[in-house]
Amino acid sequence: MGRKAEFDEKPKKGPGRKARKQGAPVFRKQSFAPQEEEDKKLSHRQKQRFVKREQKKVVQKAKIQEKRAKGQQKQLAQRQKKYNSDSEPEDEVVPEDGGASSEEEVPQLPPAGKPQKGFTDENDDWLKPKKQQKQKKVPQPEPDSEEELEEEDSDDELEAEDDSDAELDAEVDDEDEQEDEDVSDDDDAQVGKLADLSDNDDDDDANSDDDFDISDEEGAEAGSGSEDEDDEDDDEDDDKLPIERANKKLKKREAKEALEAEEEMQMTVDHQDVFQLPTEEEEAEKDITLQDVQQRIKDITLVLSDFKKYRQADRSRSEYIDRLRQDLCLYYSYNDFLMEKLMDMFPLSELMEYLESSEVARPLTIRTNTLKIRRRQLAGALINRGVNLDPLGKWTKEGLVIFNSQVPLGATPEYLGGYYMIQGASSMLPVMALAPQENERILDMCSAPGGKGSHIAAAMKNSGVLFANDSNRDRIKAVVANFHRLGVVNSVVSCEDGTKFRKIMTGFDRVLLDAPCTGTGVVSKDPSVKTTKSDVDVQRCYNLQRKLLLTAIDCVDAKSSTGGIIVYSTCSVLPEENEWVIDYALKKRNVKLVPTGLDFGVEGFTKFRQHRFHPSLNLTKRYYPHTHNMDGFYVAKLKKFSNTIPITKEQQEEDEKQLDEPIEGETTTEAAAEGAAEDAEENADEKAPRKLLGKRAGKPSLTDIDQDLKKKKLEANKKKYVAKVFEKPVKVAKTPKPDQPQETNGAPKSQKKNKPQETNGAPKAEKKEKPQFKPEQAKGKGKPTKPEAGKKFPSQPNGKASPGKSAAPKPEAKKFQPKDKKGQAKQQSAKPAAKPKGNATLAKAPRIDADDVPVLEGKPIKRQNNLKQKSKQIGQLKKSKTGANPNPRGGKKQKFKK
Numbered sequence: 001m002g003r004k005a006e007f008d009e010k011p012k013k014g015p016g017r018k019a020r021k022q023g024a025p026v027f028r029k030q031s032f033a034p035q036e037e038e039d040k041k042l043s044h045r046q047k048q049r050f051v052k053r054e055q056k057k058v059v060q061k062a063k064i065q066e067k068r069a070k071g072q073q074k075q076l077a078q079r080q081k082k083y084n085s086d087s088e089p090e091d092e093v094v095p096e097d098g099g100a101s102s103e104e105e106v107p108q109l110p111p112a113g114k115p116q117k118g119f120t121d122e123n124d125d126w127l128k129p130k131k132q133q134k135q136k137k138v139p140q141p142e143p144d145s146e147e148e149l150e151e152e153d154s155d156d157e158l159e160a161e162d163d164s165d166a167e168l169d170a171e172v173d174d175e176d177e178q179e180d181e182d183v184s185d186d187d188d189a190q191v192g193k194l195a196d197l198s199d200n201d202d203d204d205d206a207n208s209d210d211d212f213d214i215s216d217e218e219g220a221e222a223g224s225g226s227e228d229e230d231d232e233d234d235d236e237d238d239d240k241l242p243i244e245r246a247n248k249k250l251k252k253r254e255a256k257e258a259l260e261a262e263e264e265m266q267m268t269v270d271h272q273d274v275f276q277l278p279t280e281e282e283e284a285e286k287d288i289t290l291q292d293v294q295q296r297i298k299d300i301t302l303v304l305s306d307f308k309k310y311r312q313a314d315r316s317r318s319e320y321i322d323r324l325r326q327d328l329c330l331y332y333s334y335n336d337f338l339m340e341k342l343m344d345m346f347p348l349s350e351l352m353e354y355l356e357s358s359e360v361a362r363p364l365t366i367r368t369n370t371l372k373i374r375r376r377q378l379a380g381a382l383i384n385r386g387v388n389l390d391p392l393g394k395w396t397k398e399g400l401v402i403f404n405s406q407v408p409l410g411a412t413p414e415y416l417g418g419y420y421m422i423q424g425a426s427s428m429l430p431v432m433a434l435a436p437q438e439n440e441r442i443l444d445m446c447s448a449p450g451g452k453g454s455h456i457a458a459a460m461k462n463s464g465v466l467f468a469n470d471s472n473r474d475r476i477k478a479v480v481a482n483f484h485r486l487g488v489v490n491s492v493v494s495c496e497d498g499t500k501f502r503k504i505m506t507g508f509d510r511v512l513l514d515a516p517c518t519g520t521g522v523v524s525k526d527p528s529v530k531t532t533k534s535d536v537d538v539q540r541c542y543n544l545q546r547k548l549l550l551t552a553i554d555c556v557d558a559k560s561s562t563g564g565i566i567v568y569s570t571c572s573v574l575p576e577e578n579e580w581v582i583d584y585a586l587k588k589r590n591v592k593l594v595p596t597g598l599d600f601g602v603e604g605f606t607k608f609r610q611h612r613f614h615p616s617l618n619l620t621k622r623y624y625p626h627t628h629n630m631d632g633f634y635v636a637k638l639k640k641f642s643n644t645i646p647i648t649k650e651q652q653e654e655d656e657k658q659l660d661e662p663i664e665g666e667t668t669t670e671a672a673a674e675g676a677a678e679d680a681e682e683n684a685d686e687k688a689p690r691k692l693l694g695k696r697a698g699k700p701s702l703t704d705i706d707q708d709l710k711k712k713k714l715e716a717n718k719k720k721y722v723a724k725v726f727e728k729p730v731k732v733a734k735t736p737k738p739d740q741p742q743e744t745n746g747a748p749k750s751q752k753k754n755k756p757q758e759t760n761g762a763p764k765a766e767k768k769e770k771p772q773f774k775p776e777q778a779k780g781k782g783k784p785t786k787p788e789a790g791k792k793f794p795s796q797p798n799g800k801a802s803p804g805k806s807a808a809p810k811p812e813a814k815k816f817q818p819k820d821k822k823g824q825a826k827q828q829s830a831k832p833a834a835k836p837k838g839n840a841t842l843a844k845a846p847r848i849d850a851d852d853v854p855v856l857e858g859k860p861i862k863r864q865n866n867l868k869q870k871s872k873q874i875g876q877l878k879k880s881k882t883g884a885n886p887n888p889r890g891g892k893k894q895k896f897k898k
């Protein structure tokens with residue numbers, strides 16, 4: 001008010017209120033006058049704020065001083081004296097204010113004994129920056145009105161009064177900025193608001209405090225260097241808002257944590273370096289948990305990922321691999337045999353994926369029976385029943401995937417009405433590859449329970465004829481039931497041994513061989529596979545599959561105008577049951593692999609460990625649970641290009657006998673040697689010129705020059721493709737007869753020698769026949785030598801699967817023993833009763849599953865076929881036997897000789 005009086009006249013223009021304020025050069029002396037008068041001028045709010053502020057200050061001061069007091073009692077006592085002398089007059093101001101009403105009363109300072117407020121030169125240094133901070137941080141807002149102006153004035157006055165406290169205030173404020181800013185709430189709204197972002201919330205406050213505490217501690221830990229940096233940062237931070245400072249500290253802390261995490265990881269990795277493979281004693285002593293096993297799997301995986309770096313110097317890779325295999329067996333409940341097979345097939349990382357996904361059930365899928373309904377209609381009907389479904393994929397027009405269902409899918413009216421078949425996604429693939437056409441004659445050789453058979457019928461639109469065969473009498477009933485339900489009317493259902501089907505009926509346009517197998521691709525459906533399958537099972541399947549496939553090929557008419565197609569499939573992932581079988585067929589029949597027409601799937605193996613298959617095996621397809629979310633599956637599509645069989649009848653018979661021979665439960669190295677010898681024998685067969693059969697019999701032979709050229713060509717190809725493919729399964733371990741001394745091993749040789757004598761003159765004609773057969777294959781057949789054949793069946797070399805195996809390799813001479821045995825086998829087959837007599841192990845040998853045991857039924861079909869439908873091939877064979885080749889046996893023997 002007084003200021004007004006100083007102006008003579010109001011300036012019309014010029015600076016505004018701010019300028020006026022600034023322009024007022026005269027400070028009233030009353031500002032320093034006793035507060036009584038001033039207090040009266042304070043508004044109620046001002047008074048409240050003032051009191052608040054003062055109270056706060058006192059509390060803050062008390063806190064700080066308490067802290068200091070602990071470590072600096074003496075020093076502080078001196079300071080106190082000094083301080084008392086310096087600040088007494090100012091302090092006295094406060095009590096003077098005390099004359100105000102109790103509401104406005106400024107809280108009394110703590111007793112003089114304690115170091116209270118103010119600072120000396122000694123603590124001036126560390127207080128200074130904070131004072132600056134305070135000054136910068138709390139700019140005074142400009143008053144907008146007269147009233148505010150008054151308030152400001154009074155505030156100014158108050159500040160002036162508390163000048164001595166101001167520095168201490170700064171210190172206090174800095175100790176707890178939030179609280180300080182709280183004090184200046186309304187008037188300092190600008191600052192207050194920003195500070196309130198964190199301050200008003202107690203929790204946040206607490207958190208931020210914690211954060212700072214931590215960072216302070218960390219700073220202390222980091223050492224003096226970082227403290228200095230922090231000090232510098234603090235100076236810089238003075239310009240920043242609290243939230244910015246908090247953010248900066250947070251970032252710092254995060255960076256530090258990241259660094260620590262990295263160090264920790266490195267330490268962990270370094271720790272792995274010293275992963276110790278447990279010794280056998282340690283193993284025996286320690287009770288191992290599943291977690292331990294899991295951890296060890298991880299550890300060994302890491303070691304194997306960089307073997308040089310992480311290995312123990314005294315441990316070999318195979319030791320780690322053995323340990324890993326055992327651990328995987330334990331963890332995933334596999335037997336050693338199957339785990340070893342899988343480890344051979346997949347790289348380690350993929351193996352883990354495969355094993356993991358094999359633990360999970362595949363999605364439930366159904367196939368629309370297009371004979372009765374369209375997929376869209378079926379989906380609608382099922383959705384109405386509360387089934388949650390989707391189309392299975394772009395690759396199929398019939399498949400639906402079921403996510404969940406409120407009704408059992410095997411009991412819906414739609415199911416009972418034959419609108420769909422519950423079928424795994426992978427089961428749809430072979431029929432798609434087969435691509436059945438309308439009005440064709442198609443054979444489904446192993447049909448039960450009829451899933452794929454009914455799919456074929458649907459593709460044929462119930463036209464033509466579908467022969468659905470299965471050797472299992474019980475299972476064949478399911479075929480009939482399903483065909484009835486699904487409305488399949490173009491089919492003939494038979495129950496025959498598939499391997500004999502060529503004698504029943506041939507001339508099919510297409511044949512599907514969905515072969516019986518070990519089921520290693522469907523462990524999620526049938527976990528017992530993980531523990532029950534052995535090398536004997538695989539060998540048994542391998543034998544049966546080869547026989548069935550050769551028969552399937554023989555049943556197809558290569559001259560079919562629409563087909564001439566054979567599709568082979570299994571739900572096994574083992575190469576022995578897939579590529580091995582196909583490769584065998586490529587050698588034994590005039591077929592070639594063609595693309596399956598399936599646009600997804602992994603290529604079949606062209607090599608597997610030390611084995612090499614025909615390069616065209618890459619046209620076959622593999623399916624895995626971890627890559628396709630389907631059961632493990634295999635599909636191969638063959639095209640028959642000639643009805644001629646590129647091997648002699650005798651050889652065929654011999655092959656069949658070989659495949660018929662039972663397999664002993666425990667394989668031995670002797671058996672391996674036997675197989676090796678047989679391989680060698682067969683290789684000799686391949687090299688030998690063949691007797692012409694069928695149409696080509698008697699036709700002009702290749703000249704010697706041609707043969708030389710051919711040999712050279714084969715040699716050249718040999719470099720590209722070394723076929724070691726056909727490795728026979730391990731068969732019965734026939735113990736040598738006691739009365740057969742070592743010398744008897746030579747007997748087969750002498751027998752062989754006799755053979756060629758009977759077969760003179762045939763080679764050239766044989767060569768003539770060969771062009772129909774792929775040169776690479778022919779070469780491949782001829783190639784495997786004894787050492788290669790010695791590798792035998794993949795399970796054989798490691799010798800782990802069969803406990804009975806002897807580790808010692810058989811002497812070379814013994815490899816020829818099988819021939820002798822073969823001769824025996826022939827004799828035995830002629831006299832079946834004598835067979836068990838000759839070899840006790842044969843009687844014990846496990847037989848083929850009930851499924852696989854030929855059940856010769858359906859006689860009428862057989863009879864009918866015997867009467868009406870005689871295979872061309874059989875005819876040709878007979879012809880060659882009787883006419884074209886006057887001495888077929890001689891032809892065979894000659895081959896052996898060569």
Ligand SMILES: C[S@@+](CC[C@H](N)C(=O)[O-])C[C@H]1O[C@@H](n2cnc3c(N)ncnc32)[C@H](O)[C@@H]1O
Pocket residue numbers: 427445446447448449450451452453469470471472475496497498499514515516517851852853854
């Ligand atoms: C994989 S299942 C066939 C599944 C069938 N394709 C389907 O989709 O429903 C193999 C079948 O082969 C049959 N089987 C086994 N040995 C056989 C043989 N020697 N001749 C014919 N069928 C045989 C089994 O009875 C079994 O039903």
